[in-house]
Every structure is written in structure tokens, then in C-alpha cells.
């Protein structure tokens with residue numbers, strides 16, 4: 001089982017990044033909490049649909065479980081279609097999030113927690 | 128002649144200027160007013176046109192034939208706009224992100240993608256007295272303004288004088304609106320923010336090779352910095368509209384300046400003549 005955690009850095013000690021589509025890194029871990037790899041999220045720079053592109057990336061990587069903060073409706077649709085289980089976490093580090101999951105304390109997520117374009121910052125999108 | 132009225136930021140009185148120019152000229156020559164501020168068209172509030180035609184603006188977006196698709200993922204990979212995702216045995220299309228480029232259907236190895244029209248806005252046309260008016264409206268939640276702007280501009284007739292009310296800012300919709308104009312009027316305020324945005328707007332017109340002139344709205348004794356900048360850059364300040372409580376009240380009530388204060392009509396007519404002169408001389 002591969003688990004992805006949205007993070008602000010490429011390590012277990014990194015803080016959890018609450019923004020799914022626009023997180024800095026995806027830390028990919030195995031079932032026992034060991035790091036498999038850390039992938040920088042190219043979608044941070046994407047014009048639109050960052051959540052969709054992030055979801056596609058996780059699908060291509062064969063991720064089964066996602067730990068994150070906020071997921072928009074578009075990304076949610078893609079993740080759910082692929083059968084990825086999503087848990088919302090409020091703990092500070094990647095390591096703590098993985099432990100929380102292992103102990104069965106993580107909160108499952110079944111609907112979008114924010115509208116589209118969350119994490120855009122002020123001003124919204126400009127084409 | 129085609130003249131675009133733009134401003135680096137919203138709230139400078141751009142529409143007021145565009146409308147006043149149209150009304151001042153409207154009595155004597157055939158004028159077309161194209162409202163290309165498709166995210167917030169408000170020329171109609173001042174001109175009160177009667178629209179007689181409405182056409183939809185659509186974009187061709189992909190539709191997947193699940194019987195032919197083998198979920199290879201090519202379409203998702205090729206799309207630059209994240210408008211398609213392939214999730215296991217499902218292809219998800221997000222038409223509101225699609226730019227209608229056609230790449231996915233061209234590269235699908237199974238021929239499983241068909242293109243279907245998806246509405247993103249409308250173009251309304253009609254008249255406001257002697258002025259022919261065309262207005263574009265982008266549907267709410269649709270991010271792609273340029274196709275609607277281009278649809279509005281298709282109505283421009285070469286034998287008429289055309290005034291384009293461009294969207295505020297300096298992004299793609301602005302470029303789409305002012306591109307191809309003979310001249311661009313940039314409306315600004317004499318404030319540091321106004322000047323900053325004016326500079327950005329000037330860059331855009333220069334990149335497009337469109338000559339421009341500046342109108343200072345709500346002009347006071349503090350115009351100095353804007354004037355200095357224009358002087359240094361060789362951009363003419365073609366009109367100043369002073370700050371006046373009565374004008375502010377007039378805009379707030381949705382009245383065009385030249386209708387409430389007809390003494391401004393000659394100024395706008397002269398402005399037009401001056402632009403014609405500059406365009407002819409190729410300044």
C-alpha cells in the first residue's frame with residue numbers, strides 16, 4: 001500500500017501542507033511509514049486545474065491512500081473515481097500524520113472541503 | 128477607425144470615457160460600441176441599448192466514447208490545461224478548464240474523442256439610439272474570456288468608427304480586446320497605484336505595437352508624476368477630466384458625463400479628431 005502525504009518539504013519531519021493541489025511536495029510512504037520517495041508538485045505553478053493534475057500524478061504513481069488538509073471538488077472527483085481513500089489531517093508533521101493513520105485515528109473525507117481554486121491566493125485566476 | 132479604451136486597473140472611469148466618446152460622436156458619424164469587458168460588461172448601464180439579437184459563444188470540448196477508449200492516458204498527458212484526467216477505467220473531462228485546443232482528440236490513438244460544443248458566454252447586439260452596440264457576456268464560472276471577446280469583435284465593421292471598451296488589467300483578455308486597434312486610450316488616475324498600473328498597460332500596448340494616449344480622470348493638482356512619466360515616455364496626455372463631486376454623482380446615478388454636462392461634448396469630439404490625426408501621421 002502506497003500512502004501520499006501533502007507536505008511542505010521532502011521528508012518525514014516536514015510540515016503537512018494543507019493545500020492538496022498546490023502543496024509543495026508529495027511524500028510517498030509505505031504501510032509502515034517508511035519513505036518511498038518525495039515528489040515536488042509541479043502543479044504549484046499550473047495555471048488552473050492544479051488539483052486535477054495532482055490527482056492524476058498520484059493515480060499514475062499507484063497511490064491508494066492520501067493524507068491532506070483541503071481537497072477541492074474537481075480533484076475529489078478524480079481521486080474518488082480512482083478509488084483513492086482520502087483522510088483529512090490536522091497534525092503538524094508528515095510523520096505524525098502517518099502515525100495517526102496507522103492508529104486508525106485519521107478522519108476519512110468523502111466530499112470536497114473547499115471550492116475550486118482554493119489556494120490561489122488573492123485575485124483568483126488570470127488568463 | 129478602431130479605438131480601444133483600456134486601463135491598467137478597474138475603477139478609473141474607463142467605461143465612462145468610452146461611453147462619453149461614443150455619445151459625443153454618435154450624433155454625427157456611425158459609431159459601433161463594443162463592450163469587451165465580458166466579465167463585467169457595464170456600458171449598457173449608461174447607454175441603455177435595446178438588444179435584438181443574441182448568439183451563444185461555444186468552445187469545442189472533448190467527449191469520450193467509452194466503448195472505444197482503452198484508458199491509455201494519452202489525452203490527460205497531452206492536455207496543457209488539466210482538463211482531462213484518466214482515473215482507472217474512467218475518463219473525466221472538465222469542460223470549464225478546457226481551452227478547446229483539440230490536442231486530445233488529435234492524439235487519441237483509439238479515435239475515442241469527439242468534440243462537442245460547450246457554451247461559455249453570449250454576444251448581444253442591438254442599438255442605443257444612433258449607436259450600434261455589441262456586448263459580450265462571459266458565463267459565470269467560465270474562465271476563458273478571449274473567445275467571447277473575439278466573438279464580439281467579429282461584429283466590428285470596417286466602414287464604421289468602432290469604440291472598444293476593454294476589460295481592466297493587463298492580462299490575456301485585455302490583449303484580446305485591444306489587439307488590432309488603431310489606437311488605445313489609457314484611462315488613469317493621478318495616484319501612485321494608478322501610475323503603476325498605467326505603466327503595465329503601456330507595456331501591453333507597446334508589445335502589440337498600438338499607439339496610445341493617456342486620459343487622466345479625477346485630475347487634481349497632483350497629476351505631476353503621471354504627466355512626468357508620460358512626457359518621459361513620449362506618450363501624449365490627450366485629456367484631463369478634473370475631480371468634481373458633481374461628476375462623481377453623475378456616474379453613480381448611471382448618467383454618462385456628456386449627457387449631464389454637454390459642455391464636454393466638444394472636448395471628446397476634439398479628442399477623436401486628434402486621435403484620427405495621430406493615427407494618420409503614424410505616431
Ligand code: SF4
Pocket residue numbers: 191195196197198199200201202203213218234235236237238239240
Ligand atoms: S487518449 Fe483516447 S484512448 Fe487514451 S485514455 Fe484518452 S480517450 Fe481513452
Ligand code: SF4
Pocket residue numbers: 187188189205206207208209210211224225226227228229230231232
Ligand atoms: S481540447 Fe485541448 S484543452 Fe481541451 S481537453 Fe483537449 S487537450 Fe485539453
